[in-house]
Amino acid sequence: MNVGRTLEADLRQRLQGLDSASLRRVLRELDSPQGPEVIWNGRRLLNFSSNDYLGLAAEPFLVEAGKEALDRFGCGSGASRLVCGSLTPHGELEGALGEWKGTEAALVFSTGYAAAVGTIGALVGEGDVVVLDKLCHASLIDGARLSGAAMRVYPHNQLHRLEAHLEWARRHFPEGRVLVVTEAVFSMDGDRAPLAEIVALKERFGAWLMVDEAHSTGLFGPGGCGLVSAAGVSAQVEVQMGTLSKALGGSGGYVCGSRALVDWLLNRARAFVYSTAPSPVVSAMGLAAVHWIQGNAASARRRQLRENMERLEAGAAGMSGGRKAESAILPLIVGDADRAVAASLRLLESGFWVPAIRYPTVPKGGARLRVTVSAVHSPAMIDQLAEAFSAMGPFSEGEGGQALSH
Numbered sequence: 001m002n003v004g005r006t007l008e009a010d011l012r013q014r015l016q017g018l019d020s021a022s023l024r025r026v027l028r029e030l031d032s033p034q035g036p037e038v039i040w041n042g043r044r045l046l047n048f049s050s051n052d053y054l055g056l057a058a059e060p061f062l063v064e065a066g067k068e069a070l071d072r073f074g075c076g077s078g079a080s081r082l083v084c085g086s087l088t089p090h091g092e093l094e095g096a097l098g099e100w101k102g103t104e105a106a107l108v109f110s111t112g113y114a115a116a117v118g119t120i121g122a123l124v125g126e127g128d129v130v131v132l133d134k135l136c137h138a139s140l141i142d143g144a145r146l147s148g149a150a151m152r153v154y155p156h157n158q159l160h161r162l163e164a165h166l167e168w169a170r171r172h173f174p175e176g177r178v179l180v181v182t183e184a185v186f187s188m189d190g191d192r193a194p195l196a197e198i199v200a201l202k203e204r205f206g207a208w209l210m211v212d213e214a215h216s217t218g219l220f221g222p223g224g225c226g227l228v229s230a231a232g233v234s235a236q237v238e239v240q241m242g243t244l245s246k247a248l249g250g251s252g253g254y255v256c257g258s259r260a261l262v263d264w265l266l267n268r269a270r271a272f273v274y275s276t277a278p279s280p281v282v283s284a285m286g287l288a289a290v291h292w293i294q295g296n297a298a299s300a301r302r303r304q305l306r307e308n309m310e311r312l313e314a315g316a317a318g319m320s321g322g323r324k325a326e327s328a329i330l331p332l333i334v335g336d337a338d339r340a341v342a343a344s345l346r347l348l349e350s351g352f353w354v355p356a357i358r359y360p361t362v363p364k365g366g367a368r369l370r371v372t373v374s375a376v377h378s379p380a381m382i383d384q385l386a387e388a389f390s391a392m393g394p395f396s397e398g399e400g401g402q403a404l405s406h
């Protein structure tokens with residue numbers, strides 16, 4: 001059917017398909033840094049879309065750390081660190097991450113996506129099993145798929161189904177490695193995984209656990225070091241993964257764990273071995289952020305974030321079905337993609353940036369507005385958003401309500 005058709009014609013038709021399903025995405029260019037307010041097309045918008053939960057993306061002390069590193073180390077890393085050498089900021093960042101998380105060692109990747117894909121593929125392969133929560137991020141799913149291991153997916157946070165998959169894995173792959181993968185805070189739903197219970201299960205079956213703390217690191221737990229630590233299971237979670245691109249305001253993925261884990265990954269994680277190291281500039285900013293996040297100023301911002309989460313939770317109760325804010329992410333389930341897009345556009349016209357999240361990021365029928373709040377939103381900004389929600393009225397019940405209960 002596609003024989004002889006040009007790539008251009010093929011893509012145009014496929015883009016039209018996205019258009020007609022309200023699934024086409026476009027870029028909007030901002031003429032400002034990320035922050036609670038952004039400038040788009042000359043208009044000031046209140047920004048409730050970003051994962052910059054502590055307001056560090058344009059923080060002056062981080063910008064300064066970046067400038068200093070730029071002067072000392074330049075902008076490029078040259079090659080993979082195995083080929084041309086590891087620069088001082090890379091090693092310093094890894095030392096600080098390991099100390100913060102209380103692990104023997106750490107390894108940084110260019111992105112969280114690369115950390116996820118590289119790590120899963122290095123730990124398991126054919127003859128092994130990966131068991132993932134249904135709502136795991138695309139990077140974790142892609143890592144599992146690429147690894148060649150058998151993949152099993154359990155309904156979101158349903159421990160008896162995880163247990164059944166672990167039994168299955170032990171029956172069918174008695175010699176195989178078994179890796180369980182979950183997020184600590186789920187990126188599109190904002191709820192948390194029952195980490196202590198998952199740890200108990202994986203221990204019972206002799207499986208290993210990888211926890212992605214993308215949306216919890218820097219925000220929860222002692223010194224912001226995450227929910228694995230808060231749950232008291234650091235010693236039992238073999239792979240603590242996360243990113244410096246969210247609460248830490250910069251970019252770059254990390255894995256924390258044993259020395260053996262890091263030594264293996266730097267030999268076998270293809271996303272590490274075959275990719276140029278992060279720029280020394282972003283690694284130096286990461287280092288400054290990891291130091292800052294353990295101090296008093298960060299604790300004050302985390303307190304402010306918690307207050308802001310509660311304010312949003314109360315202000316959006318009419319739209320969220322009274323959902324508790326377990327994180328800085330509050331999903332307002334709409335259901336249909338076209339209605340979610342329309343709601344997002346209406347908010348944009350009123351001066352609010354709240355993204356519509358659609359298939360394939362979330363299941364069909366589970367389209368939503370994903371509201372994220374940061375420590376540097378003022379109470380007045382959150383109240384303004386709540387007023388805009390009241391003016392819109394609740395989304396009608398239907399598929400959306402079901403999607404919420406997964």
Ligand SMILES: *Cc1c(COP(=O)(O)O)cnc(C)c1O
Nearest residue numbers: 111112113137139187214243245
């Ligand atoms: C954002 C995210 C990643 C990827 O991290 P990047 O640094 O943005 O590549 C991985 N896992 C989860 C759960 C995420 O939300």
